Amino acid sequence: MGSFALTASGAALAAVESVVPALVKDRFASRLFAKDSTLWGVDAEHEASIRLGWIDLFEGSRALLPEIAGLRSDLNAEGVDRIVLCGMGGSSLAPEVITKEAGVELVVLDATDPEQVRTALEDLQRTAIVVSSKSGSTIETDSQRRLFEQAFTDAGIDAASRIVVVTDPGSPLEEAARKAGYRKVFNANPEVGGRYSALTAFGLVPSGLAGADIETLLDDAEESAEFLGDDDVDNVGLQLGAVLGGTAPLRDKIVFADAGSGLPGFTDWVEQLIAESTGKLGTGLLPVVASTGAPELAAVADDVMPVILAPFNEAPFDEAPSDESGGESGGESGGGLMTGTGVTVSGTLGSQMFVWEYAVAVAGRLLGINPFDQPDVEAAKKAARGLLEAQPEPTAAAFVDGAVEIRGEAGLLGSSSTLDEALRALLAALPANGYLSVQAYLDRLRQFALEEIRSPLAALTGRPVTFGWGPRFLHSTGQYHKGGSPIGVYLQITGANSTDLPIKDRPFTFGQLISAQAAGDAQVLADHGRPVLRLHLTDRAAGVAQLRDAISSLAASGQGHHENG
Known part of the structure; x- marks a missing residue:
């Protein structure tokens, strides 16, 4: 279809085959293009009525x-x-x-x-x-x-x-x-x-x-839009929406891997679109930005939906016979990356953006939520503002290990006295169907190597792991953390500043602002009963190295692993 292509297999294909005909019967596509604000239920009707200008x-x-x-x-x-x-x-x-x-x-x-x-x-x-x-x-x-x-x-x-x-x-x-x-x-x-x-x-x-x-x-976006208003089983927007929100049971961890799509950074954009649109009312979809060699894709758990971003007009895997809806035939076993459950998408950037926006609107209907509000984003902002106004003294560390100050609820840390033990305690709190969120309130240009801890943690836990830079993730996956399924554990990483910057006509500095944002979000997560381990690096370079060593040590000892399934 135009400049976008989709291939589904396994549970993704089953969702396309079972859900898309019902969407066609309901005339979802034509009603969406007519800006029908009733598509997501009575509670969403007002918000939807003023949020469909993107169509x-x-x-x-x-x-x-x-x-x-x-x-x-x-x-x-x-x-x-x-x-x-x-x-x-x-x-x-x-x-x-x-x-x-x-x-x-x-x-x-x-x-x-x-x-x-x-x-x-x-x-x-x-x-x-x-x-x-x-x-x-x-x-x-x-x-x-x-x-x-x-x-x-x-x-x-x-x-x-x-x-x-x-x-x-x-x-x-x-x-x-x-x-x-x-x-x-x-x-x-x-x-x-x-x-x-x-x-x-x-x-x-x-x-x-x-x-x-x-x-x-x-x-490119408009070319795709020309086809998305059709009430037809070949509508790729309906198909992708069915893959996201229509699996049964729901595969609510959407693991992205870029296989040479030529769209660098696209996964970060779609991560925000999905998490903030769907993570509410105790449900939603957790996007996980990974790589083609990620542990989450090496052994796909039954609550994970792999999504591969492929080069446009190039087959990312051995071709299999396709069914009439554009999905790949095939079951859960066999060789190749996508011969089990998953979906591969490709297309130009404009097409990808418009189709994904459309598909998330479809998923919102299937999940029974309003995809256009973000009720829990404000909570962390409010907590940060309160801390900026009050300027309280920092919470004392539970203990210090090398270049890392460790903070956390007593019920989480228990008798921990080292960084290794604190990490082990956090991973022990991870539910069998849960996820780990790593949140780094640091300089993502200089401390970018910290992202490399994501994959080892996924291998260590056997569960999906997200990595977000603060405060930008607060406007993205932050909504899911508070409003989505209550199955996450959180590793927050902050660092001492060697420099600070004042803000004109404001009673706080950038250093104070980022500290308040981190502390405020941790407070809101804790108020929601989410386990949060806070690590403050008194020396950024030494602290990052110490943290990486601690994770390697845990991996070597086999601590923290959950069986998939």
Whole structure:
């Protein structure tokens, strides 16, 4: 179909065959394209009625193209060719993947770690920033805007001439931006939620200013959309939605592996789309960003759905006969990556984005939830604000081991007195059907090697492991952690700052902000009864090395393993 292809096998194929005909009979596709807000039940009807603008956004989005191109040309003529994006969640993840796929530079600042934020302040003479926020009140984005405004002024640059804003009409940010005389204000469609905004001003403005081909992106998405309104069993959006939300029993851990799709960063974008859309009311889908050699795919548990992102127009595995719905025939056994349960998808970036948005809306109906709200995201924000206002002393560590301070509930830590023992205690709390979430509130540019602990932990536990950088994951998987199935255990990692940055007209620094965000989220998780082990690295390099050694030690001793099944 157009520039998107899907192949399903095993339980994924069974879901397609059993669920799609019912969706066709219900006329889900045509009703969605008619913006029928009743598709997700009475409780979701109001929210859905103001969140379906993504279905037919193409004309409005195309109208932005000349404005974006003109601004880019004007900035380049002034020697400004470095774009920094200040945004969180959908506002940052979509432009990140769009520009990566295009091979153009965009500095994505979705961080509050002072060391990472300081890096974004380089090359101010050739820099403009895009401040991207639907509400205009996102604390990270507001803090970054204040920092750059001060930095531009201190460097003798007219700050207003270097600040571009993307926001909803009538937001506090729009009012402030117009009053301050910022270079340009782009209004986004208010009837599109943040995680569905990839093909609106939020995705297009920063990507276009950075030099990405956003016209082709829209062309590819619109080509796919032409087929998704059909009430037909061949509708790939219905098929993918059935794979996500229609397996029986539900395979609620969606493990992604990129097999050379050519879309770097796409899994981070789709992770946010799925987790924030579905993780609520004690249910939902947990996206797990992994690799083709990940332990979760070497032995697929019966609650895991593998999703392989393949190169478009290339077969990622030995071809098998296909059924009429486009799914691969075959059972649970046999050679090759996808001869058991799983789905392989491929396509151009615009097509992938639109089809996945559509499929998650389908999954929301199948799961019986509203895919357009995020009721639990605000809890961590509120807790962080409370800690910033109160400025309490840090909670004393339960104990210190080398470069790591260990904190956790007494019921979790028990008699632990070493890092190894604390990790062992956390893994012992992992349910047989659970998952481990690693949350690193550090500089993801300098401490990127920490991501390498994900796969060993998955091998050690025999369970899916997610890895998120704070605070960006709070606007993504953070919703699932609080609102989804209560089966997670959480490993939070923070680090001492060798530098800090003040925030103009705010009584806190970036160092204090990230500390409050980490402590606030841990507090909310604990209030939900979730086991949280907090590790604070008093020396980042030494602490990361110590943690990696501890995980290797546990693996060597065989601690923490759960049998799949």
